Amino acid sequence: MAGCQIDTKGFSRRIKNHIVGPEHRFAIVVPAEFAGICLKEVSSLEIKDPESSEAGIEFSGRLKDAYLCNLWLRSPSRVLCRLAPFRAGVSEELFYKVSQIPWELWLNPEIPLDIEAHVEYSRISHEGRVAEVIADSIQRCLQEKGAVCPPCGAPRSDEAEVKQKILVRLEENHCLISLDMSGRNLHQRGYRLRHTGAPLRETLAAAILSRSDWNGNEPIVDGMCGSGTFAIEAALMSRRIAPGAGRDFLFQRWPSFQKETWEYLLRKAKDDSLLRTPGTIIGIDIDEEAVGVSAENAGRAGVGADIEWKKMDFFDFNPRDVGIKEGLIVLNPPYGVRMGAGGVSLYEKIGAHLRRNFKGWKYAVLARSRLEASAMSTGRVRLWSVRHGGMNIAVALGKVLS
Missing domain, CATH: 3.30.2130.30 (VC0802-like)
Structure with a gap:
């Protein structure tokens, strides 16, 4: 006690x-x-x-x-x-x-x-x-x-x-x-000690992965990975690793805390997890520091060997070049960015890249508004309104038509 x-x-x-x-x-x-x-x-x-x-x-x-x-x-x-x-x-x-x-x-x-x-x-x-x-x-x-x-x-x-x-x-x-009972918010898994800019909450990333109908075995590409949250949460889900296994909780300091029960639950969670991810997980970012931070966070989460990190521009990435079949592409772009003097929005460019190189892939793309999300023009899309960083955003969920 x-x-x-x-x-x-x-x-x-x-x-x-x-x-x-x-x-x-x-x-x-x-x-x-x-x-x-x-x-x-x-x-x-x-x-x-x-x-x-x-x-x-x-x-x-x-x-x-x-x-x-x-x-x-x-x-x-x-x-x-x-x-x-x-x-x-x-x-x-x-x-x-x-x-x-x-x-x-x-x-x-x-x-x-x-x-x-x-x-x-x-x-x-x-x-x-x-x-x-x-x-x-x-x-x-x-x-x-x-x-x-x-x-x-x-x-x-x-x-x-x-x-x-x-x-x-x-x-x-x-x-x-x-x-x-929890103490620190449950999104604080214990692995993200460093981040780049406004980080994506782990709970939001996990919810989006669940909502996207990703089955845990399919390839997944995080095209603008930032701190690596999407890729890391995907690896934890795919390997069936308990998200709370790497942190402590307030109830552990209660007079009623059942230490033996808790240690049994931790052992069982470890025994039930997989040694490696069944599918390919790739994290991409154009910023070298972001890639380094993501790799550090993945190592702390115990999934460092399960994710391939690439420092490159997402718009230069083609899944066929690395030999992976259809899966899920997730993107958390910088909001409000416009590309070049012609004023083409980032989301129009994303849509064009998806239609050209990701046919048959499912996607989950975060956008500041429904208008931005619709600019991708990827066909039929579900728009899901969620809170992120103190504001309402839209998550575009769909499949790139073959």
């Missing part, structure tokens, strides 16, 4: 009876546009009855199931553990009911608390007041039980410091408290 001041047989028994043994309600936070992809991922873990919710996906299960979600899910942002909901119409009632939660079984006293409250249509209308009452109630609860109280109200600007996020939703006088 790392960091916990209480270490008695009675405490361990209470952990088993109240935290480890019973089922809990869990929420997987995922953007709405990824929810369908995430639901398929959760179902593949044989978790019973996952269902869509306002947060993303929810299910009932034991801690081991939530460990699995943190370890294996590629598209969501984080995993939350829901505590039992209750009604609270006034501050005194909120204080009392929060104090009845066995916080000493949930919280590591060495990790500062970060309480975020969201209030709608409730008698206690001030979010700051709700967060203050909950912090005071947790402190009183722990003091009365002789437990050490975590510090509260640490500045959120300190991103390097791990915090126990407690999310509170008070809606129509009904309170729902959730504990973050």
